[in-house]
Amino acid sequence: MGGLNWLHLSDWHQGNTEFDRTAVYERLIEDIENRTRTISPELDEIDFIVFTGDVSNSGKQEEYDRVKRDFLDRLLKAAGINANKLYIVPGNHDINIDDFRLLPDELLETLESEEKVQEWTVYDRPRAVLLQPFYSFSKFATDYTEWKHPDYAPIDIFDKDEKKIAILGLNSAWMCNRHKTNNKIDDKNYVLIGEHQIRKSLNDISNAKAYLIIAILHHPFEWLNDFDRRHIENPLTEKCDFILTGHEHTPKAKMISKQNQNGFYMQISTGACFSNRISNDPIFINAYNLVHLDVEKKRGTVYLRRWCDEQDLWIEDFQTRRDNGRVPFNLSIQLSDDLLEASQESARITAAERGDYQ
16 A cells, blocks of 8 residues: 555634734645645645644634635645545534523533433434534534534545545534633533543444544543543554544644554644734644655654744744654554563553553
């Protein structure tokens, strides 16, 4: 099998069309169009685009209409792909808070037990109530991308040179915007995914004998409630080869050893493709990334890109990664027995500190 390439963006926060957003976006389109010349010739063919949430600012239909017209149509053209290879999951800004009026009082507060999470997620009718604030997001994503039920555990499995590639989407935002600290929304440690959302999808992907599994969600694991995290993180990281996230507006790309296997998965989080034209904090930047993977050898490179307002350009993210913003990886590295034992012991210690082991 030849190379597999994808484009990863997040956190566009489409509101009104303002000058600074347009200025950054025009250069983003140029950067993607010129990728083989300015980034790498191996990025010639983009196979799909991942958008890990917050495509809108407040989950309103008019924002999605605007983002299609002003952003996504040109983005797809620049990447050279059709909309059915655009995979979008919801973020906390894709919640229409006005639709909270449709929810029962119980769902206006954070759910604080596994039993309550299961009560609202396992069966179709209560889950439909739970997901009502994502109505505009779901209609937009379904109509535009043809991805079915994009607001809850959508999957797509496609062939690439006779190998099956699986994309698993997750809604990590369905319990967001409830908890407040000092009258400000504070979702950290209150985010929920729910075990039901991952189990059936992982089984379906396993039955399809997918060669490569890529999970996409808005929030990194660190944002999950502890009782939810212990049932979400391990199954995902053991089954998946890539975990792609957004939300934190901070780019990261690192290999992480799997606890129960001799191998690695790749965790990639990207910055906002637009937050502000000039960030007040150098940690939170406008950023996106491209990934090239040799699927047979499971070797590849993450190309980190960041906005540079001084140059009015998107450039290599040398601040996150000093060697030209490139992160090489090898998912099929085999550890020696001694190194494997050491890495597993380190993982056990980390999990114990986090409270995963009783």
